[in-house]
Amino acid sequence: MALLEVEDLVVQFYTENGVVRAVDGISYEIRAGETLGLVGESGAGKSVASLALLRLIESPGEIVSGEIRFRGRNVLELSADELRALRGDEIAMVFQDAGAALNPVYTVGEQIAEAIRAHEAVTDETARDRAIDLLERVGIPDPAARYSDYPHEFSGGMQQRAVIAMALSCDPALLVCDEPTTGLDVTVQAGLLELLADLARESETAIQLVTHDLGVVAELCDRVLVQYAGEIVERAPIEELYYDPKHPYTVGLLASVPRVGDGRERLTTIPGTTPDLVDPPTGCRFHPRCPYAEDVCAKHHPELVETESGAPDDGDFETHAAACLEYTGDLEDGLDYEVQVRDGANGDRHERTTSGDPR
Ligand SMILES: Nc1ncnc2c1ncn2[C@@H]1O[C@H](COP(=O)(O)OP(=O)(O)OP(=O)(O)O)[C@@H](O)[C@H]1O
Ligand code: NI
Structure with a gap:
């Protein structure tokens, strides 16, 4: 059993x-x-999908249908108490705006200690010691002294580290991070991403990382x-997605990522x-922007299928799945794109051309 199972989730806003x-209708x-x-x-529904995991969708929005199972338990059927326990103990969230997640009138350390005490009966002293350990773990220098700082005495990057420390205080099985580094300057971002990468490597914590940056994903996921x-x-394992993208939208996203070692700042975006x-487009929602769209793309809605076989997606972790009519053999001309990947260090260059096989 997977830790988290999302099945056919639908979230609507009444505007x-x-x-x-x-x-x-997302499943993963x-x-x-x-x-x-x-x-x-932007606007793809990443944040909404993440908030839905903890039933944090507020009016005018609602989870309309689908299932969310965490360790086999249906999150959508939990009582208020069970939901609170799930939020406090098993799933933690970190959002973009760290400042807003910290209370300005308490010291950073007190807030983390409080988060620890909220889910475990420990003495004040133990909570304090653990909070200091957590501050150290997230890379706050001189954590014992910084424990007594107020949030405004922390830089933006340190505030975000403190928020991550707070999220880790309950030793969650799943950490949901929504654009955790957006709005911070580039070096600070790099440091935070390294921290998340360490967490991903060292701890048992699963991470759902929301971002519009495929470069970040390549580093961490x-x-x-x-x-x-x-x-x-x-949906694909990272290497496959990066070296062998299957959906024209992903190809477009990759083309707009300036790569490490690539001298040019590529500013291409998908038109x-x-x-x-x-009122989304009929058929494939991407067809109005897709360079390979054919008439059929406006008519048929492509399902997620295994790209190798065209069989319905089995959801398996290793499966490379895409929702494009190409993989069910419904395109006449097929896809025709080149993927260039340059690995910064040695200037190595891989090129791949995928073209429609005559059928
Ligand atoms: N409170 C709300 N009321 C009405 N519509 C909303 C609300 N929250 C989100 N939406 C709509 O849901 C859609 C998805 O929004 P969401 O914030 O999940 O996108 P996103 O992929 O996270 O984008 P970004 O990268 O900008 O954060 C958007 O069309 C947005 O307008
Ligand atoms: Ni978002």
């Missing part, structure tokens, strides 16, 4: 402009200890989900914008 299907699993990336452009307009359009989720 003046109509019903927004922010998450539209997370294994204990693994790091799963969730990538996609074991597997990736690519989300587009509320749906998952590709067009994310569709309106009140």
Whole structure:
């Protein structure tokens, strides 16, 4: 049994402009200890999908259907008490805005100690010692002294480290990080990503990492989900996604990642914008922006299939799955793109061309 199983999850928002299907039938699993990336452009539904895991969707939104199972328990059926326990003890979340997650009137250390005491009956002294250990673990220098600092005395990067320390205080089985480094400067981001990578490696904690940056995913994740307009359009182990992307949207995303060692700052982006989720395009939602779209793409909605066989996706962790009619043999001309990957260190260059086989 996977640690987390999400099945056919649908989340809607009821707005003046109509019903927004922010998450539209996504299914995926997370294994204990693994790091799963969730990538996609702004508005893809990544944050909504993450908030739904802990039933944090608020009005005018609602989880309409689907199942979320954590260690086999249906999260959508937990009582308020059970849900509180799940949030405090088993699943922790870290969001972009660290400042907002810290209370300005208590010291950083007190807040972490409080989080420890909230789920375990320990003495004040033990809580304090553990909080200092956690501060040290997340890379705060001189943690015993910094324990007594107020949040405003911490830099943005240190605040985010403190928030991660707080999230780790309950030793969660799953840590959900939504753009944890956005808004921080580049060197600080790099340090935080290193911290997350260490956590991913050393602890048993599984991580769901939401980001719009495939470069970050490449650094940290074991597997990736690519989300587009509320749906998952590709899922693969990281190496495969990076070296052998199967969905044209992923190819577009990769083309817009400036790579380490690539002299040019590539500023290519995918033409067009994310569709309106009140009235998404028919057929494949990506077809209006897809360079390989054919008539059939506007008519048939592609399901997630195993790219090798075209068989319905079995959800297996090693399976490379994509939602494109190419893999069910429904495209006439097929896909035709080149993937260039340059590994910074040795200037090594891999090129691959995928072209439609004549059928
Ligand atoms: N409170 C809300 N009310 C109405 N619509 C909402 C609300 N929250 C999210 N949405 C809609 O849900 C969709 C998905 O939003 P979400 O924040 O999950 O995207 P995202 O992939 O996290 O994007 P970003 O990278 O910008 O964070 C968007 O179309 C958004 O407008
Ligand atoms: Ni978001």
